[in-house]
Amino acid sequence: MSAAVLASAHLKGPHVDFAGLSPLIALLGGATIVLMFGLIGSRWVRANLVPALSLITLGAAVGLTIWQWDEQKSIVSGALRIDGLALALNLVLGAGAACAVLLSWRSLAAREAAHGEFHALLLTSVGGMSLLAAAQNTVALFVGLELLSIPLYVMCATEMRREHSLEAGLKYLIVGSVGSATLLYGLAMIYGATGSTDFSAIARALGGGGLATDPLTLTGIALCVAGLCFKSSVAPFHQWTPDVYEGAPTPVTALMAVTTKVAALGVFLRFFDVALISAHGSWGPAVAVLAAITIVVGNVGALGQSSLKRMLAYSSVAQAGYMLAGVVVATRLGVQATVLYLVVYLFMNMAAFAVIVARERVTGLGDSLDSLAGIGRSDPVLAWPMTLAMLGLAGIPATAGFVGKFYLIDASVSGGYTWLGVAIVVGSMISLAYYLPVLATMWMREAPAAGRTPPARPGGLPALAGGSPELDAGAGADAGEAVVPADGGWEVGLVAVLGGAATLFFGIVPQPLFDLVHSAGRALGLL
């Protein structure tokens, strides 16, 4: 019977554009391979080969992205869009994830989670981000978001012996799920109102009649805004950010701070500036107000923080507010400004997080501000990148942060939101009060004489609650494995120096960045 049906039906295999999908395939395939290599017995292989394979995977994804560079096409029956925006964001994601891999090589988090799984989770998450950046369909959007989030929940909790890490994982899971649920509800309502999951079909439906002001649509949009704000830590949905950033292992925090933000703002751009563009009159002012609140809340929250990770968490909230300005104006200039700022944001944050990782390993003071005391004299290779990163985040000229902020203000003023441009500079003013003390600690304080106790070595870890004693014993005595280096590690220094150098270089010669974001701006077909 079934054979007869098969014979009678004229089956046609769906056309799959493997070229367009290739970066995604590389990431997810790489994740599988890395997971398999993580099962190899030799500890040396696990600790060194697995991160190397992750880097190769990311390199392949970036290479394939560049190969696809000038493409403009929809793939997977319109679910994904390969265009300048998706590809530019892919590059940023690849670079950010590669930095995170370097920071987590020889770190405790990766070791605790058994290297294979840690890196497989990382690559899967990046795959989700890449999917999200290309999503052109509400279903793909949601799948990408979950693919991004779920591995991150686990990665936050990978330092299993540290309570804060577990707390961060749990908190992120709960808040993230609420955010996802809200978003899903909103997407469902928009589907209900417009009858479509496809972005361009939604845009056509909203543009048609009075749908753009329909209560169902508006509720849906509001819920979508809230859901995405959870993910990109926009106030007032940001409360989880400081706790999670502080609790999570620092390499994971670096990954979250940079790449999650890239993906979330990417989807903000595509969903709001394409699908909901006809309802711009409704959500534009609301999101603008959210952006302004975020700028103030983030910057005020960062004041007086003694934990660097908490400070950077609040600062990332504020930066999300700046970048939303580019979404709000819904112009080509706005898209370009947001993408450009994301690139710049990558450099500055990676430099800062790399310095934090290095100092955590050396001082045993954790991510406290005191861990930086006096490094201007003792360790200029770390002090200069951190200096440039802080100056860049504050938006001082001759750093890339200045160019980024300039472009965002330019976009807001020419998009008719001059007051939002003023809000950006007001935020920058407040931000000086917490960025500059970091510089003061590095350059104007002596290193504490007694503060140089190295952190607890892996052998001295507390027992894992509920874990088997044999496993703990085995974890304590792994001779062949790369241990956390006592000097911070050259790879961490490399990330810091590259980030700092890029911050300075693109502050003086910004033209390459503008060339990069040009295609992203063209992609959305805005004015």
Next chain:
Amino acid sequence: MPPLSILIWLPAALGLLGALSSLARGARDTGEEAGWTLPGALALLGALGALGLAIGYIADFHIGSTKLQHVTDVMWVKELGIHYKLGVSGLNVFLVGLTALLFAAAVLAANLRRWQRPGLFFFHFMLAESAVLGAFLAQDLALFVAFFDLMLIPFYFMVGGWGADRGEVTRVRATLKFVIYTFVGSLLMLAAAIATGVLSAQEGGGHITFALGEIRSSALGSGTQDWIFLFFAAAFLVKMPAFPLHGWMPDGYRAMPIEVLMVFSGVLSKVGAYGFLAIVLPLFPGAAVHFQTLMLVIALASILYGSVQAFSQTDARLVAGYSSVAQLGFITLGIFALNGKGAQGALLQMVNHGLVVAPLLFIIGVLARRADGSEDIRDMGGIATRAPVFASLFLIVSLATLAMPGSSNFVGEFLILLGAFQAKLAIAIIAFTGVVLASVYALRLFIRSVHNRVGAKVSSRDISIADGAVLVPVVLVILFMALYPQLALKRSEKAVQTSVYVAASDSGAHPEGQCPKPGRDVLGCLTPGPSSQSTQTAGTQVLGTGEPPETPEEGAVGE
């Protein structure tokens, strides 16, 4: 002449070279060895090189022309319309010279002391010089803002890293306060500058540009002009500092190393005043007229408050600091008189004030060394008995500070007050008391430290040759300017008139100008060039700027 970029970047390049050289010799170079260090010598070389170039530009300045000279114009960021555009005009040529002179003197003075980490210190010092020169020479609004912000960073590091803690106010706190104050202003200015570029491009219909002279700010509505003006004014008034916005000044002045303070007080405060003259008045004349009274009142308050504070403080640095507030008040008064005389007096006074305040601060440093490190004037006294040379140099500087007739400062203040009289009589009359008060505080400082009973801690000795090498050249320049202020007046006359012209006609200080209706159209009247305008309006109040004060001046010098 070589391009201006060489002038700007030479100091920073040599500073960087010095920093790298000390890095190469190992970070152990903590200045234990006495005397000269390689970074210090390289920095001095850079500062002297810049000074030589600056003198060259002054000598090479073509007096008759209002066009920019030695222009460098490269597109820096195409998408944002930012040009890397530099040029010498009558407004900035002497300020550039002042900057180069004071930095050379201050670097020489800094070389006489030992510093921790000299490589880094002199790198910041030279980066500061580059940034200040850049701010003066920038002919693009965005570039100006960038340099304006950039120049704070080296000062932040120099004060925080090498400054002095004073009681409960640590240098780190003081520097944080001062940087936040100034950045608040300059970030507002950033927003205002971007708005100017973008909105004028939108209204005027064209590509976005920030190049001064190409911005069609006349297209901005008056409400927009007003808030943009206020944002710019905030930046410049904090930088000066002017009366209600000077809160960072006392702590900042006390924390700074004296060599750094020399250039900070001498040069950086002028960038604010220069900004008013070169950017605000030409771009937002309508708003300048609208807020004229407000600005004049601020200027007046600064004069009175600064003077009163200056003769009641006992910390010698604060005497100098508050006297700067008062002097900058005079400069603001001249600028917002909104006529040619006032503005030209203001420009001359900027140079004069820089020339006197830097040696004054250096002298305070020397005095403090004689008085066992104390900078309190109650601990000083009786220096003159054993230090006649030093005392006479100090006397010249003091007399110039109080604008003695015969000094160039007198010409400056005279012009400013003349301009103010024409603008607002009542304010000018009150401002006159500032002239009297200036002699009170300047003479008080001089008498208390040089004459009187010899202080308990004072060990008097005359100035060393090295200190003299710092002081004497600057004093010679003061004397030269006193003899020949026309050097600056002639070169700046045309540019100043162009700069205040539109605002002057708007404010009615130009009643019989050739433009029938004061308003937006007056820009069109300007196109024939100020030369035609001066022939037509000669005899009205705005013009004839240079001439009247020259007669009393020459007479005074002759005595």
